[in-house]
Amino acid sequence: MLHVIHILEVMLPLLYLGVFGLYLRHFLQSKDHGTPFRGTHFLYAALVLHVSYLTLRGITFHHFPVSSRAEFLSLVALCVGLVYAFAETRHKESDTGAFFIAIVAILQVMASLMVEDSTTHLILHENPVYGVHVIFTMFGFAALAVSALYALMYVLLSRQLKSRELGVIFRRLPPLSALENMSRLAATSGIALLGLGLALGHFVGLYIMDDFNFTDPKILITDIAWLAYALGLLVVKVRGLSGLRMAYFSLFGYMTFILAMVAVNTFSSTFHSFQ
Amino acid sequence: MAANLELNCFSFSHQNTDLAQRDALSFTKEQIELFVAASRMHWALEAAVLSTCNRTEFYLFGPARPALWEDVRALIATIRALEPSAIPRPAARSAEQAARHIFRVSASLESLALGENQILSQIKDVHEQILLSPGKSPVLERLFQFAIRAGKQVRTQTDLCTGSLSIGSAAVDLALKIFENFQRRQVLIVGAGETAETTAAHFTTHGAESFVVTNRGQERGRALATTLRAPFRPLDELPAALESADVAVFATGSTDFLINRVQMKKVMKARKHRAIFVIDISNPRNVEPDVGKLDGVFLYNIDDLEHVVAANLASRQGEIPAAEAVVQHMVNEWQAWHQAMEITPTIASLARFFEQVREQELSRHNSRLTDQERVMLEEFSRGLIKKLLHNPITYLKSSVENKTLRKEDLNLVWALYNLQREEQTDET
Structure with missing residues (x-):
């Protein structure tokens, strides 16, 4: 089993780099609508291997694979990859893949370089509910990040259209409406997944951790940040706001969330820290 | 001697004719069919016609003829009911230049509106017409296949056709x-x-x-x-x-x-x-x-x-070198295929000649041989011929791969063994 894990640790970054190459070529090339893009199949294959890798690691080392920085980075890479693959499949739009797969490849290269076969971990990391909490939370964050990146592309393309600088970005990026739809889809699913993840986190804290306290500032900050984003999204939906307003909301919402997380980790040296 | 087969193209386009002349020279589908059938019947030539609003071009492949244009002009005049003298002089290209031209046309490098897309579907139509026409046109069929590939590659690998021009x-x-x-x-x-x-x-x-x-x-x-x-x-x-x-x-x-x-x-x-x-x-x-x-x-x-x-126009013009590189690549591929095709009849005739000699010699001694000796001699003679043919065939094939094949080499082989071209059975 360990042998397979080691092989996958080498294979995954190489595979993601290869997929990134395919997506980059696809982005830079002229589009012939009759020619199917094969990169998506390679991405699916890489993601299946990635899920297998983390599952094998979990089984071999008897813990949920978030006990080290390497495992955390690898899980983030997988979540970003899966969320992007979902958005691409849903909207049949592969032109933006290079941007997302670049992030996935970098994260997995770092993870593979840092990874060790250590078996020391917290007892908490063996708890399945904790595991599900982590999965939902990570997917939520990944989806919000994907939404923010699409929003950034929207702003860039919109500015190019306004300023009549119809360069490479204009030619290669998908239309504004597609970017907006993908950003909206990622934001909505992200906030829902993150909400579930946080709720499970509270459950884990309440029933498993001895020193858990709802009034803990770091928990309050996280909850308030989530609530603010969710309310913002609701306002956007109810008022039917679209275009640049939706894009700015997604961008600043995500930045606010990241700042909140930085604050949370600054306050605490043990909570959500990695060995 | 190896027959001297030639690819020729006679082109009337916006570059060498005015609109009225192009109108007079444009061919309908039925007229194209007539032209193709007549070329095959009278001159044993494969023929294809590309007729669009901006160009009418005649592609012909087969045994070289000394006054091909004059013959073609007479045929055009008959089909279009024109005086031969009213038909202007076309842009005439042969061999590699003819192939390069159709690849450039397909890539829309020759189009009035640089990078337009319609020409590729028009070339696909010609290819389809070649496939559907009675009689085989293997060389022109392949030529237009290459042209379609050139057109597609230019459109996927370069930005020559992106951005609107109106x-x-x-x-x-x-x-x-x-x-x-x-x-x-x-x-x-x-x-x-x-x-x-x-x-x-x-x-x-x-x-x-x-x-x-x-x-x-x-x-x-x-x-x-x-x-x-x-x-x-x-x-x-x-x-x-x-x-x-x-x-x-x-x-x-x-x-x-x-x-x-x-x-x-x-x-x-x-x-x-x-x-x-x-x-x-x-x-x-x-x-x-x-x-x-x-x-x-x-x-x-x-x-x-x-x-x-x-x-958009400036951007398209900037893509011309990239498109030309695609065309050049396709010309190289075409030449390699065409040369390989040129040596195929030579190799086939050579093999046929050796086989005939082998069979003649065996039949001469047939009555004096036991069954066992006959089998042994069969095996021996086949092995011998295979070995004798190995070097000349390898030489011809490698000269195609290395692009060093000379027409004289082929002619020498035909002359040395007094090879005879096999009669072609034509469906038309």
Whole structure:
């Protein structure tokens, strides 16, 4: 089993780099609508291997694979990859893949370089509910990040259209409406997944951790940040706001969330820290 | 001797003829069929004709003829009922130059509008016609296959065919960069003149179905609305019409702004800042320029669109070297295939000659041999011939791979062994 894990640790970054190459070529090339893009199949294959890798690691080392920085980075890479693959499949739009797969490849290269076969971990990391909490939370964050990146592309393309600088970005990026739809889809699913993840986190804290306290500032900050984003999204939906307003909301919402997380980790040296 | 087979192309295009001459020389499908059949019957040539609004070109492959153009001209004259002297001198190309030409045509490097896409489908039509015509045209069939590949590769590997070259299609391209497609999108046409109608037609071609027409003159406005199967709204309802539109085309003769920043701001508030593409192709302008500064409003006037077209043309011209490289690559591939095809009959004749000699010699001694000796001699003679043929065949094949094949080498082989070309059975 360990042998397979080691092989996958080498294979995954190489595979993601290869997929990134395919997506980059696809982005830079002229589009012939009759020619199917094969990169998506390679991405699916890489993601299946990635899920297998983390599952094998979990089984071999008897813990949920978030006990080290390497495992955390690898899980983030997988979540970003899966969320992007979902958005691409849903909207049949592969032109933006290079941007997302670049992030996935970098994260997995770092993870593979840092990874060790250590078996020391917290007892908490063996708890399945904790595991599900982590999965939902990570997917939520990944989806919000994907939404923010699409929003950034929207702003860039919109500015190019306004300023009549119809360069490479204009030619290669998908239309504004597609970017907006993908950003909206990622934001909505992200906030829902993150909400579930946080709720499970509270459950884990309440029933498993001895020193858990709802009034803990770091928990309050996280909850308030989530609530603010969710309310913002609701306002956007109810008022039917679209275009640049939706894009700015997604961008600043995500930045606010990241700042909140930085604050949370600054306050605490043990909570959500990695060995 | 190896027959001297040649590829020839006679081309009439916008580069060497005027419109009236091209009209006179354009061929219908039936006329092409006549030309192909006659070329095969009289001269044993494979033939194909590419006839579009900008060019009529004749491709012929087969045994070299000393006065091919004169024969072709007479045939064209007969089919098109013209005086031979009325047919201008074509641009004549042969061998590699002819192949390069059709690849360039397919890549739209020879087109009047550089990078246009229609030519590729026209070449596909010719290829289909070759496949469907009675009798085989293996070389021209392959030539047009290569041409289609060249056209496709230029379109996927370069930007030669991207970006529109007319105001109307540039406007549509920009709109598609905002809305992806025109399903459930509403196009507001402000004006009812020729420009408005032409621009609306561009949108219709690209799938737009929902139009609204507004115009100062109700009669003309309603007429255009009827053509587009769209509702008509009087001009004073313009702000309300803008609230629901996704694309607004302004093409009126008005000398005043029909919409200003203050009015548009209200419109944008009402439509919750949903993106709108405003195309002002009026002269003087109908939309106050400051309207374009509002969030969600993408305002392009005639100058902007002309710049887009000019930039697209410049961008296409910048892609010419890349497209030429694709064509060159295809020419190399074509030559390799063509040379390989040239040595095939030689190798086949050589093998046939040796086999005949072997069979003759065996039959001469047949009566004096036991069954066992006959089997042994069969095996021995086959092995011997295989070994004797190995070096010349390897030499011919490697000279094709190394591009060092000379016609004289082939002729020498044919002369040395006094090889005879096998009679071709033709279906026609």
